[in-house]
Amino acid sequence: MGLWRIILRSEVSGATESEAVLSLAKIYPFRFLWGNGESVLKLLRSLGFAILGIALFDTWLYKDAYNIHDYLSSLNNAPAIFFGATEQVSYVPLYAAVIVATRLTLFALFTAILIKRFSRR
Numbered sequence: 001m002g003l004w005r006i007i008l009r010s011e012v013s014g015a016t017e018s019e020a021v022l023s024l025a026k027i028y029p030f031r032f033l034w035g036n037g038e039s040v041l042k043l044l045r046s047l048g049f050a051i052l053g054i055a056l057f058d059t060w061l062y063k064d065a066y067n068i069h070d071y072l073s074s075l076n077n078a079p080a081i082f083f084g085a086t087e088q089v090s091y092v093p094l095y096a097a098v099i100v101a102t103r104l105t106l107f108a109l110f111t112a113i114l115i116k117r118f119s120r121r
Contacts, residue, residue, distance in 0.1 A: 033046050033109075034109065038109070038112055038113040038116050039113075040113060043106065043109055043110060043113065046106060046109075047106055050082060050102050050106065051075075051078045051079055051082055052075070052078070054074075054078040054081050054082055054099060055071065055074040055075040055077075055078040056071075056074070057095065058074040058077065058078065058081065059071050059074040061092070061095065062090075081099065082099060082102075082103060083103070084100075084103070
């Protein structure tokens with residue numbers, strides 16, 4: 001909230017103010033994901049959101065979206081889909097690419113946490 005107040009108090013107007021708001025709209029998702037520094041809890045939260053997103057999309061794309069049991073079975077299968085330990089290969093290539101990109105990004109963030117923690121010792 002503090003950044004929004006700075007923009008509202010600043011003396012920018014017109015296109016400059018909208019550019020600043022768009023800049024903040026880009027910053028907040030990354031701030032939610034990673035924060036100001038490395039945090040294991042934020043990484044686990046991001047992993048949870050990724051698994052929940054995979055479960056939702058898996059249900060919407062391949063199962064009945066009006067059946068709660070399909071949501072629960074997708075939530076049960078989502079970690080295996082995320083880590084690539086499933087034998088189902090009929091995914092849309094874009095869907096599979098987003099899962100792999102998310103997996104690699106979270107792995108890179110986890111590696112950054114490990115490097116930061118062990119470099120202090």
